[in-house]
Amino acid sequence: MMQSPEGQSTTAAIRFDLGAIFVSLELSQSKWLLTSLSPGGGERMSRHELAAGDVAGLLGLFERLREKARDRTGRDYGVVSIQEAGLDGYWLHRVLAAEGVESHVVDAASVAVSRRRRRAKTDRIDGEALLRTLLAYKRGEPRVCSMVRAPSPEQExxxxxxxxxxxxxxxxxxxxxxxxxxxxxxxxxxxxxxxxxxxxxxxxxxxxxxxxxxxxxxxxxxxxxxxxxxxxxxxxxxxxxxxxxxxxxxxxAPPDRPAPTAMLAQLVGVGAETASVLWHEGLFRPFDNRRQVAAYAGLAPTPWQSGKIDREQGVSKAGNPRLRTAMIQLAWLWLRHQPHSALSRWFLQRVQDNGGRGKKTAVVALARKLLVALWKYVSAGVVIDGAILKAA
The missing domain is CATH 1.10.287 (Helix Hairpins)
Structure with a gap:
């Protein structure tokens, strides 16, 4: 409750009731630290420690949390969990999903942290931060974090x-x-x-x-x-x-359309290895727009603007490093094998406008444009302007 200027109590400006049991998992090679927030328990977070790899103990702990929430509120609640993408991969995420748990895997670099020069870091602090991030994500706060789309076992x-x-x-x-x-x-x-x-x-x-x-x-x-x-x-x-x-x-592949890897390999300058890397490392994923494509490869620009300060920091490097490396290498090959394409002409014109300087910066921009063009090519069949295909 809050006190009004007249001394009268009013309700809080924002109130919400937990509709599930929220759990964050801090995974290491020796132990798992679980931080939970359950309905009916106020705002107090509880912590539990398990031996690493103890899946049965983890599922048993989830069941005990459900029973406690049922005793306090008289209702049954599901479990919503979050964990960082790391060395453990996605196997635990698949186990939890198979057991009916709403599991989320978050990109650790997207979680906001304190901007102090020296910030404390422990598994307990990280677990609380993950739990607060999960609550904000489920409330619908935009861009509070970046959740990872876990690939299937076959894709992985x-x-x-x-x-x-x-x-x-x-x-x-x-x-x-x-x-x-x-x-x-x-x-x-x-x-x-x-x-x-x-x-x-x-x-x-x-x-x-x-x-x-x-x-x-x-x-x-x-x-x-x-x-x-x-x-x-x-x-x-x-x-x-x-x-x-x-x-x-x-x-x-369907008879009316070749396989995506075969479509990529049809382009002059793209070999079997490059086509395989491009498809299996990134282009197999569904993207909504070109910005998501560039961001997944870490080729999205990173501006720095504050007052009169306005400069570019380069690409974010926050995406898939293997896809990004392959695209930089392919950009140089594209200039050699596809000199008459619209993308190559754009690159040459930009370098010429800069007096022959800035080739390395321009080739990164070319890699971003080329990746978007390849995504449109394999997803919608849009042929790259001026690109040469290999003879059948």
Whole structure:
């Protein structure tokens, strides 16, 4: 109750009654901290600690919370939960959804925090912040947070191929650079570890002062080549699985329209790997408008305006980093393979207006425009203006 200026009590300006049991989950590898707010319990939050992975204990705790709320109010209430997207993935979200719990997964970076220079951070504080965020979200407050659309198990599994290939390619580059570094320390350059005759050429190498390679160095490089060849075989196996998956998608596509990955691969400059990454990392999701597409890839602009201050901070980088990296790489390839498209002409005109400067900034803008154009292409069949398709 509030006191009016005349000393008379009036009702609060805003009142609401809880229509469910709201729960936040702070997950770690050792324990789970549950913070709850139940109907009939006032504004007091209760906290419970469980061992990590104790799903049965978690469901039992939910049932006890329901019983307490029923005893206090005489009504049955459902459970609404929230958890951060993290290392635990989406398996717990799927378990709770299967048990009838309204489960939400939130992007942790979208939850508002204190702007103090040094802010306290504990699981208890984070649990309360998550619970307040969930209450605001269910009240319908706009943009209070960004909830994650959990992919299906099939969608989550199929994108493992492109991610594994990226990891293997990175490991291959590490071994190549290590071999080149070992040889460079002996004055040897020009050796290419990825060539097929790498072992034959290794035996004929001599140091910069005319000596043969030391026996221990030669053996070390051979072991590096063993690991390098294993990685090359694994990359080939992953690429074969990817090609088989793309062929399966083409076979299951409707007869009047090709598969989205096949549509992307028809564009000159877009290969099978890029098409797979673009589709499985982002374009398979439903988007309402182009702003959502750019925001999901982290390519949305970030202005900074306050009074007379008005400047651009660059892209937000708040979205999918794999999709964003693929789009930046594709933007450079697009300029090379699609020079007569409307997007390439726009890029060249913008760089020319800046006196040839700002290519890196302009290519990020090109990546954003290209991603939106590709989304329209695979979702509505809108052909990119001036784009060249591969011959059938």
């Amino acid at each position: 599994d199929v994108r493992r191929l492109s991610r594994e290939r990226r990891t293997l390619v990175g490991e291959r580059l590490t071994h190549v650079n290590r071999i080149k570094g070992l040889l460079a320390s002996q004055g040897i350059g020009g050796y290419q570890p990825l060539r097929r005759d790498r072992r034959v050429r290794l035996e004929a190498l001599q140091t910069g002062d005319g000596r043969p390679l030391g026996p221990h160095l030669r053996v070390q490089i051979r072991r590096e080549l063993d690991r390098l060849e294993l990685l090359c075989e694994q990359i080939k196996a992953v690429e074969a699985e990817r090609d088989a998956l793309l062929a399966q998608l083409e076979q299951t």
